[in-house]
Amino acid sequence: MKKIITIAAILVLIGTSCRKQADYMPYIGENGELVYSTYTEQFDYLWKVLSTGYVFWDVDTTDWDAAYSRYYPKFQELDKKYEQIGYVPTDELKELYTALVGGMIDHHMSFSVRNLHPAPDDQVNYVTIRPYELEIPTRDYYFESSGEESYAIQIFLQDIESHYTVEVHEECTDYAPELGMTIRYHYILFKLPDGRKVPYLWQSLAGITPVMLQNGVGAQLLDHYFRAIMETPREQLAGIILDNRCNRGGYQDDLDYLIGSYLNEKTEIMKTRYKEGPGRYEYSVWTPYYIFPNTRYHRDITAENIPYVVLCDLNSVSMGEIEPMTIKAVLPTAHTIGERTHGGTGPLQPANCIDLNYGGPLGDINTGHYVYTSTFEAQISGKVWEGIGYTPDEIVLRKDYNGNLLPQLDAAFRYIQEH
Numbered sequence: 001m002k003k004i005i006t007i008a009a010i011l012v013l014i015g016t017s018c019r020k021q022a023d024y025m026p027y028i029g030e031n032g033e034l035v036y037s038t039y040t041e042q043f044d045y046l047w048k049v050l051s052t053g054y055v056f057w058d059v060d061t062t063d064w065d066a067a068y069s070r071y072y073p074k075f076q077e078l079d080k081k082y083e084q085i086g087y088v089p090t091d092e093l094k095e096l097y098t099a100l101v102g103g104m105i106d107h108h109m110s111f112s113v114r115n116l117h118p119a120p121d122d123q124v125n126y127v128t129i130r131p132y133e134l135e136i137p138t139r140d141y142y143f144e145s146s147g148e149e150s151y152a153i154q155i156f157l158q159d160i161e162s163h164y165t166v167e168v169h170e171e172c173t174d175y176a177p178e179l180g181m182t183i184r185y186h187y188i189l190f191k192l193p194d195g196r197k198v199p200y201l202w203q204s205l206a207g208i209t210p211v212m213l214q215n216g217v218g219a220q221l222l223d224h225y226f227r228a229i230m231e232t233p234r235e236q237l238a239g240i241i242l243d244n245r246c247n248r249g250g251y252q253d254d255l256d257y258l259i260g261s262y263l264n265e266k267t268e269i270m271k272t273r274y275k276e277g278p279g280r281y282e283y284s285v286w287t288p289y290y291i292f293p294n295t296r297y298h299r300d301i302t303a304e305n306i307p308y309v310v311l312c313d314l315n316s317v318s319m320g321e322i323e324p325m326t327i328k329a330v331l332p333t334a335h336t337i338g339e340r341t342h343g344g345t346g347p348l349q350p351a352n353c354i355d356l357n358y359g360g361p362l363g364d365i366n367t368g369h370y371v372y373t374s375t376f377e378a379q380i381s382g383k384v385w386e387g388i389g390y391t392p393d394e395i396v397l398r399k400d401y402n403g404n405l406l407p408q409l410d411a412a413f414r415y416i417q418e419h
Contacts, residue, residue: 016351056377094127154184314340
């Protein structure tokens with residue numbers, strides 16, 4: 001991804017009647033201030049910056065011009081209501097913005113604005129809409145979580161030896177400064193009934209690259225996983241398992257390890273593009289993203305016909321789902337198992353930066369007027385998967401989020417033993 005440079009822009013709000021074409025403006029970026037004094041101005045402003053900066057207009061079916069014509073008068077009514085009674089209930093504001101942006105396909109999006117004049121008894125004075133929170137529960141395999149999704153896997157892995165034969169089980173947590181988060185890891189070396197080995201890795205976030213650079217406990221665990229793959233003789237190595245269930249995303253550079261370790265030559269894994277102008281369909285060209293052979297770890301699993309199974313589920317998000325998609329697309333012995341993934345595949349710009357393009361997060365998160373949205377559009381295997389998610393080769397559903405994780409891992413071992 002290209003590095004980002006901060007730019008400043010002055011935005012002028014213009015009160016208008018209903019229009020069908022955007023009055024385009026320079027893109028304000030993640031540290032820009034959204035300024036408006038009425039509900040009508042707020043709506044007009046946000047509609048215009050999304051017209052400019054939303055990267056999925058070529059595939060999103062939302063009729064954005066019709067939405068303007070429909071909702072502009074409704075926000076005018078909110079201004080009239082404020083003039084009459086001195087406030088607008090936050091629930092009413094949220095209902096309008098949910099209807100406006102709730103159907104958008106960007107599954108990274110978080111749309112947040114403050115209510116300019118909340119009711120005295122409102123519990124909150126801001127509105128936050130995340131389109132994925134509306135779409136995900138409509139899927140027929142959705143189960144409401146009773147807590148953090150990865151907690152179920154943590155509990156399951158703690159009890160793993162009661163289900164399978166385990167030779168090595170290492171776990172740790174390590175902090176990734178670039179992500180600002182702690183990553184949990186489990187490396188397990190399973191032993192099949194016939195004596196062959198299966199190295200397994202689960203990580204709560206895609207953070208191999210920054211953790212490896214720190215050379216701490218996480219790097220040691222990851223090194224043990226990769227060395228088990230690289231050094232176990234073929235007759236003893238039954239297959240590899242990468243468990244991306246409840247992986248919430250992270251660094252695209254992780255593919256240098258998860259794919260690059262098994263490549264013999266430079267390989268294209270996806271294409272990306274971004275908004276390079278204020279027009280709704282002003283895109284850059286599609287730019288190939290390549291992976292190169294890893295110089296630290298290398299094994300030609302294709303030549304040796306070693307099965308590489310990747311597990312994914314509804315809570316595999318962003319890099320958590322891009323990894324199984326690209327591994328499957330590039331490596332002939334790869335097989336994916338689990339559920340259709342989250343559907344948030346648009347890469348994001350690096351943190352605390354504003355790109356020299358017209359897309360990505362905008363506004364100021366500290367003021368409560370902020371839209372978190374993808375910077376890039378990704379195309380994998382010739383398709384944009386945003387809002388859809390990736391359907392694995394073999395669908396095996398989790399029964400709930402409270403520990404019933406055996407069916408998917410059982411399917412992985414079954415596949416490996418049959419291949």
